[in-house]
Amino acid sequence: MLSYENKVILAPMVRIGTLPMRLLALRYGADIVYSEELIDWKFLRSKRRYNDILNTVDFVDQTDGTIVFRTCLEEKEKVVLQLGTCNAERALKVAKLLENDVAAIDINMGCPKEFSIKGGMGVALLKDTEKACTILKTLVDNLSIPVTCKIRIFETPEKTLEVVNKLVNTGIHAIAIHGRTKDERPQHAVHTDIIQYVAERISIPVIANGGSKEIEKYTDIFKFKEMTGCTSVMLARAAEWNCSIFRKDGMLPMDTVITEYLKLAVDYDNSPSNSKYCIQNILRDLQETPRGRKFLECQTLEQICAIWDLDEYCVEKQSEYQKKGIKGRWQVSP
Ligand code: FNR
Incomplete structure (x- = not known):
């Protein structure tokens, strides 16, 4: 409990x-x-x-x-x-x-x-x-x-x-x-x-x-x-x-947090719009920078990932899921 x-x-x-x-x-x-x-x-x-x-x-x-x-x-x-x-x-x-x-x-x-x-x-x-x-x-x-x-x-x-x-x-x-x-x-x-x-x-x-x-x-x-x-x-x-x-051991830099967040977003097939919203709220004022503006134009998870050098990670995971998906995405719950 x-x-x-x-x-x-x-x-x-x-x-x-x-x-x-x-x-x-x-x-x-x-x-x-x-x-x-x-x-x-x-x-x-x-x-x-x-x-x-x-x-x-x-x-x-x-x-x-x-x-x-x-x-x-x-x-x-x-x-x-x-x-x-x-x-x-x-x-x-x-x-x-x-x-x-x-x-x-x-x-x-x-x-x-x-x-x-x-x-x-x-x-x-x-x-x-x-x-x-x-x-x-x-x-x-x-x-x-x-x-x-x-x-x-x-x-x-x-x-x-x-x-x-x-x-x-x-x-x-x-x-x-x-x-x-x-x-x-x-x-x-x-x-x-x-x-x-x-x-x-x-x-x-x-x-x-x-x-x-x-x-x-x-x-x-x-x-x-x-x-x-x-x-x-x-x-x-x-x-x-x-x-x-x-973290007990102190806060991490923003880019590290975004990278770790994005990996989880990819791992759990989170929607691009929701992932983008969460990152926007981490970036806050930094959305006004050139990198921030590039980020705002992104529409897919892969595009977002590319800004934090995770595009390969994203593509690999997504293709792994797609291959498994051939067997059928939803199973009735165990
Ligand atoms: C909230 N808050 C909120 N509260 C709640 O009970 N259910 C909810 O779904 C939400 N959604 C929500 C979204 C966002 C983006 C924010 C910033 C806040 C209120 C939140 O849980 C909290 O009560 C207040 O933000 C005050 O706490 P902090 O921000 O001072 O820690």
């Missing part, structure tokens, strides 16, 4: 938290990795397939063949699937589909985007705590793996604690707290005092989140942990920019 004590965690990030980035984070030293938020109905129209070429478990959208979620044995004991949902029954159906492939299920109760709020998901659940608790309790009562949620704080420590206590009473294993309110944005200061107030008063592990602006190196993670009084810390942007933040 996954423990949430004393952990350094890759936060859920849409489009960033796909398999190659999760594996990279684990290899650099992250203890737990969250998937990007995936909406329940996407899973409900997908089928679980064992991919015997890549040795992955794929949830494939039956309407368009896209891969909703790809995972593998290397992360099985450490990957947390984050669900976007507003409905207990649907959430349970999906969680049951995933129960044997992931280490835990997390419910997103912090997303402030219009798409989520209009659908009654994300931070909307913090307004409707009855519904939030029904979702969590339904999952806790019917799953063999831990259930958690990720929330934002309210304006006061007291109100935050009041809501957290209701959520904790459902039997969840841990709670991640992003120290900003629903109206605050990443540039606003993170309220470590409110996270600390809650962490001191509840009995389950609290995962502190929101400190990336001040986390520039590995040791900063533990300063944030101390400031928030939490047992565990979760990183989003610091990891998005340079995933080697999880």
Whole structure:
């Protein structure tokens, strides 16, 4: 059973938290990795397939063949699937589909985007705590793996604690707290005092989140942990920019991180568009350089790989997969 004590965690990030980035984070030293938020109905129209070429478990959208979620044995004991949902029954159906492939299920109760709020998901659940608790309790009562949620704080420590206590009473294993309110944005200061107030008063592990602006190196993670009084810390942007933040032995240069990321993207046949997006978020301002502009023109994984001298690696792997693919790409899951 996954423990949430004393952990350094890759936060859920849409489009960033796909398999190659999760594996990279684990290899650099992250203890737990969250998937990007995936909406329940996407899973409900997908089928679980064992991919015997890549040795992955794929949830494939039956309407368009896209891969909703790809995972593998290397992360099985450490990957947390984050669900976007507003409905207990649907959430349970999906969680049951995933129960044997992931280490835990997390419910997103912090997303402030219009798409989520209009659908009654994300931070909307913090307004409707009855519904939030029904979702969590339904999952806790019917799953063999831990259930958690990720929330934002309210304006006061007291109100935050009041809501957290209701959520904790459902039997969840841990709670991640992003120290900003629903109206605050990443540039606003993170309220470590409110996270600390809650962490001191509840009995389950609290995962502190929101400190990336001040986390520039590995040791900063533990300063944030101390400031928030939490047992565990979760990183989003610091990891998005340079995933080697999880390395005890210090961060690696950007080009090394991109090279290692790209190898995983090739190994796991990640889509060129998703791989490109992740690299864009590592390069950031450097997209304005001549090399950055060349990168932005790339459309295939091979073209991207060529910029980091991995084109041969990419071509070889892809032809190996193509040859194996003749036997048929999808096998019904073992
Ligand atoms: C996020 N965040 C987020 N949160 C969540 O619960 N589910 C998600 O899918 C996403 N997606 C996402 C994408 C990207 C690109 C970013 C930068 C952020 C929020 C994230 O998990 C975290 O709560 C905040 O970024 C604050 O933590 P940091 O960045 O200060 O470590």
